[in-house]
């Protein structure tokens with residue numbers, strides 16, 4: 001899905017006038033991916049290989065250039081692009097949050113376009129979230145108001161109690177009522193395997 005568009009001159013790659021951010025349309029995307037050659041060939045990194053192929057096809061069709069979030073370092077500023085698009089916001093735990101995808105918002109890639117595109121902003125769902133369950137959902141207190149303690153997260157995932165995060169996904173992301181039920185747990189487990197090798 002088209003998650004956002006940014007046209008801020010200071011954030012534009014050379015020659016681009018807009019950058020379109022593309023996210024998986026969940027939950028339909030995961031079963032779709034599994035029918036694709038990149039999944040079926042059993043080789044590593046099926047998600048990134050699928051993204052590279054599909055994004056470059058889309059870019060070719062509109063005269064743009066594909067940019068992948070994993071290309072780097074240096075990495076393209078997806079987080080800053082997302083904020084600047086006005087359709088994603090910084091949550092109380094600093095992860096990006098989106099009005100439909102909640103904390104499960106993520107990007108398969110971006111297309112740098114040689115023309116200007118605009119998309120209306122979306123309000124942050126956090127504005128009307130009274131309980132803010134994301135703030136207290138991490139059992140290791142690794143992700144909260146203080147930010148993200150990556151080593152603390154990994155050492156929790158090494159313990160038996162970390163199995164729930166590894167098989168069902170980060171509990172903080174799952175705690176957000178907005179994106180609930182949107183992501184297949186097996187998709188979360190796949191991403192967590194790559195995150196915590």
Ligand code: B12
Pocket residue numbers: 068069070075076077078079080081094095096097103104105106107108143148150153170191192195
């Ligand atoms: C390096 C990186 C990481 C590192 C470090 C994160 C960090 N502390 O910044 C590690 C490996 C720890 C990481 C982890 C994860 N990441 Co990450 N990561 C990136 C990556 C590749 C580069 C970030 C970067 O340095 N950019 C370059 C700087 C110069 O530009 P910038 O992005 O505008 O910089 C801003 C961010 O760094 C932000 N920031 C600062 N601290 C933090 C902390 C967090 C947690 C986040 C999300 C952002 C953030 O502030 C900067 C200024 O605005 C981006 C993709 C990308 N290309 O941006 C994904 C990205 C930020 N990650 C993402 C995801 C999905 C994850 C994971 C959930 C992966 C997973 N499990 O499936 C985990 C989070 C933890 C969890 N418990 O599940 C998503 C965002 C999701 C969201 N809702 O916010 C991105 C955009 C990738 C994508 N394909 O969509 N990630």
Ligand code: SF4
Pocket residue numbers: 091092097102103125126127129131132133134135175176177178
């Ligand atoms: S749980 Fe509430 S405060 Fe936290 S990210 Fe989701 S909507 Fe925002």
Ligand code: SF4
Pocket residue numbers: 137138139140141142143152153154156157165169170171172173
């Ligand atoms: S994956 Fe688990 S331990 Fe790591 S930040 Fe998320 S909830 Fe905390």
